[in-house]
Amino acid sequence: VVAESGIAYRGGVESLGQHADAFLVGSAVMRDADLDRAVRHLVYGRTKVCGLTRPEDARAAYASGATHGGLLFAKDSPRLVMPEQAYAVRSAAPLAWVGVFADQPAKEIAELAKALELQAVQLHGSESREEVERVRALLPSGCEVWKAVRVRGKLPLREETGADRLLLDGWSAGRLGGAGVSFDWSRLLHHAERREVIVAGGLTPDNVPRAAALEPWALDVSSGVEATPGRKDAERLRTFFAARRRLPERGVHR
Structure with missing residues (x-):
């Protein structure tokens, strides 16, 4: 057929x-x-490989099937990149590039977004709706604002944050992200914006088919394809995207 x-x-x-x-x-x-x-x-569906720190990892992510690449500018992240390093990584592969920030000045975010021609900035701290709007006002045309939410209680709606898109991440005490922790994805089944959100946290080749079956707008993987924090593993990337591509078996219905 x-x-x-x-x-x-x-x-x-x-x-x-x-x-x-x-x-x-x-x-x-x-x-x-x-x-x-x-x-x-x-x-493959939209998939962001986040925390890229080396040009060779950007090329491997793209070759495996990624659509988006994430550059971390959050100060305490083991995946932090400096602007010169970010430019080298960004230039290595034609991905849609996203800059990840946490409670950083709007002017700093906007300057990096312009210099690196980012498609989106991801705010991964405790930014308020007002701070989201302050960042948006300074961004170049076409650059979206994504707001990351570490899920503990009620799942939020995009309008509550003022962002263009929500990224839902697992919660881990003292960690902003990249902790390899997922949230209860079944909670998305009846979420009004299920097909518009980005799902992050704890994604691996073993569970990516289950996350993809929820049909979110995109998936976001980092630690699940790493050898060490900030260093991606080419074989793990290939395995992850092979699983991402796989269709549900016949007779198995969501």
Whole structure:
């Protein structure tokens, strides 16, 4: 059976994968100005590899199937990159680049966003709605603001934060992220914005199919593909994206 009409996103591929042997796509990808990006979205879904610190890791992430790369500027992170280092990493692969910050001045964030031509800035600290809006006002046109929330209680809605998109991360005491801790993903099943959020925290080759089955806007992996903090492992990246690409087995329904 070949599915040949209306397939425009990864979630559609996963849903029809229960019934089809192959997919025929054309207009859905040809309408995108970036053909490579459109194909990656269909084959793997949007996936950010965060905490990239070396050009070779950026190239390995891109070769494996990543769509986004994350550069950490949060001061206490073991994955911290300096601006010159960030530029070298960013120049190594044609990913959509995201800068990660935590409670840093809006002017500093905006300057790095402009210098590195970031597609988004991710605020991973305790930024208020007012601080989110202050950052947005200084960003170049087209650069989004993502707000990370470490999940403990109620799942938030985007409007509550003022951000363009929410990233939901696992909670670990004293850690902003990259701790390899996931939250209870089943809580997303009835969340009004499930298909618009980014899921992060504790993703590995073993559990990425379960996270992908929720059909979030994107997944965000870091420690699950590392040899040591800040140093990605090429084989782990390949294994992760092979699992990311895999469709649910027939007869297994969400």
